[in-house]
Amino acid sequence: MIALPYVAVMLLIFIGISAAVLKRNLVKMIMGVSISASGINLLLVSLGYREGGVAPIFTTAPTLEMVLPTPQALTLTSIVIDLAVTAMMLSMAVLIRRYYGSVDAGKRRLKG
Amino acid sequence: MAARYLKALTLALFLVVMLGGAAMLSPFGSPKGTVMDDYYIANGQEQTGSNNIVTSVVFDYRGMDTLGEGTVLFAAATGVLLLLGRGFSEKE
Amino acid sequence: MKRSDGPSVIVRMSACVLAIPAFTFGLFVIAHGHLTPGGGFAGGAVAATLVALILAAGGRKAAGGISNGVLSVMEAVGLMAFALLGLLGLGTTFFWNFLANSGSLFGAQVPFGINPGDINTAGVLPLMNFAVGFEVFAALSLVMVVMFRYGEEGQ
Numbered sequence: 001m002i003a004l005p006y007v008a009v010m011l012l013i014f015i016g017i018s019a020a021v022l023k024r025n026l027v028k029m030i031m032g033v034s035i036s037a038s039g040i041n042l043l044l045v046s047l048g049y050r051e052g053g054v055a056p057i058f059t060t061a062p063t064l065e066m067v068l069p070t071p072q073a074l075t076l077t078s079i080v081i082d083l084a085v086t087a088m089m090l091s092m093a094v095l096i097r098r099y100y101g102s103v104d105a106g107k108r109r110l111k112g
Numbered sequence: 113m114a115a116r117y118l119k120a121l122t123l124a125l126f127l128v129v130m131l132g133g134a135a136m137l138s139p140f141g142s143p144k145g146t147v148m149d150d151y152y153i154a155n156g157q158e159q160t161g162s163n164n165i166v167t168s169v170v171f172d173y174r175g176m177d178t179l180g181e182g183t184v185l186f187a188a189a190t191g192v193l194l195l196l197g198r199g200f201s202e203k204e
Numbered sequence: 205m206k207r208s209d210g211p212s213v214i215v216r217m218s219a220c221v222l223a224i225p226a227f228t229f230g231l232f233v234i235a236h237g238h239l240t241p242g243g244g245f246a247g248g249a250v251a252a253t254l255v256a257l258i259l260a261a262g263g264r265k266a267a268g269g270i271s272n273g274v275l276s277v278m279e280a281v282g283l284m285a286f287a288l289l290g291l292l293g294l295g296t297t298f299f300w301n302f303l304a305n306s307g308s309l310f311g312a313q314v315p316f317g318i319n320p321g322d323i324n325t326a327g328v329l330p331l332m333n334f335a336v337g338f339e340v341f342a343a344l345s346l347v348m349v350v351m352f353r354y355g356e357e358g359q
Contacts (some may be wrong), residue, residue: 002131003140010130018123048149051141056165058157059239059321066165068149071175073169076245080340084188087347091195094354154316161304162238162326163312175290175299180285182339187345189279193272196354198279199283 005046012039026093026103030086037082044075210263219261227254234337237328248340250257255345259352267352275346282339289332303327 016036020029048068056066097103138144152173153165160168172179230251237243256264293300304327305313312324323330 002135005140006134006137010127010134014130017126021123022119045136046140047194048143049141050143050146055241056153057239057241058163058165058318060316061159064318066153068146069152069165070149070174073174074177076170076243077177081184082247084184085198087188088191088195091192091351094351095195096148099161100141109160131340157305157314157316160301160326160329161310161312162329163314163319164238164240164243164322166241167238167243167329168326171329172299172301175332178336179287179290182286182336185343186279186283187339191345192350193276193341196350197272198354 005042008039009039009043009046011044012036023102024106026096026105027090028104030089030093034082034086035090037078037085041075041082044071044078047071211261216261219257223254223257226257227251230254230337230341234333235330236290236323237333238329239321239323245340246334247333248337249344251337252348253340255348259348266358267349267356270345272346272349275342275349279339279342279346282335282337282342285335286332286339289328289335293328295323301327301329304329 004101010087011035011039016032016034019035023029023032050065052063053065053067054062056069056072060084092102100107106111154167156165156168156173157163160172162168162172205342217340230247230249230253233250234244234247240303255270258270290299293302293334296302303309303311304325305311306327310327310330311325312322314325316320
């Protein structure tokens with residue numbers, strides 16, 4: 001069977017994408033994208049796990065067998081990029097609310 | 113009404129494909145191809161002098177990626193300041 | 205019940221008590237980035253909760269006291285310092301750690317094995333941690349202050 005962390009990752013990505021597709025409110029769509037991004041970060045970290053390993057830090061470590069450090073370094077970059085994308089999307093949503101009066105994606109906005 | 117069923121069917125198919133992809137990953141707990149990370153763990157302390165191997169990978173062995181990440185953060189802050197910066201003086 | 209304007213007394217007292225220890229903890233996480241988990245990015249995010257607490261408990265007057273220009277300059281200085289530290293080792297390669305194992309500023313040698321941790325090690329890495337922590341703190345604070353001011357001016 002599939003291991004439990006991978007099932008959790010695929011469920012998180014699926015919930016995020018279905019929220020981004022099925023909802024009509026702009027803020028809920030942005031939250032769906034953010035949930036999907038968290039799922040991707042969890043996938044990156046759980047790919048580098050070794051059985052019985054500890055964190056790759058030599059300051060008072062229990063054993064010398066450690067998990068892989070490179071996926072954790074890439075996850076740091078991914079978190080910052082997700083923060084940047086969410087900030088830009090949220091400021092666009094604020095501007096749409098200011099100029100069109102509502103954050104509903106179903107209303108027609110192009111007049112004429 | 114048919115559009116809702118079509119959306120639900122597509123999403124269910126998407127979930128099945130993703131779970132099928134998750135079954136093809138290497139088994140949890142024994143990753144393949146650990147030659148590079150074993151080198152980082154074995155030689156990171158002598159070459160960079162830091163106890164934290166993740167920090168030495170982020171800032172020393174792969175410092176170029178961190179430079180790109182700092183640039184992305186700077187661009188995001190500049191973008192928010194451009195979109196929402198009503199404090200700039202608007203002369204009419 | 206009369207609707208009170210601004211946050212209540214409990215929120216203001218808690219923010220006054222919690223702001224400075226949170227900022228100090230953020231500086232601690234940045235400074236020990238080469239010995240404990242953390243580093244520049246996580247420590248900068250923890251230190252930015254100082255500005256978040258000021259905005260949550262202070263209201264419009266407190267947000268007027270934080271200036272946009274100073275935060276922008278801080279963010280630019282942080283990123284330029286990081287790039288400059290990468291260029292300083294250009295004799296060998298880009299991003300060469302020229303202070304490690306050298307005996308000068310951060311240059312003690314570390315043999316392989318488990319040790320309690322000496323802060324005088326790791327070469328140019330603590331300086332890079334400070335630069336990145338500075339930049340992340342300034343960027344997050346700037347985004348929060350700009351969004352807060354945009355919302356407050358509309359009413």
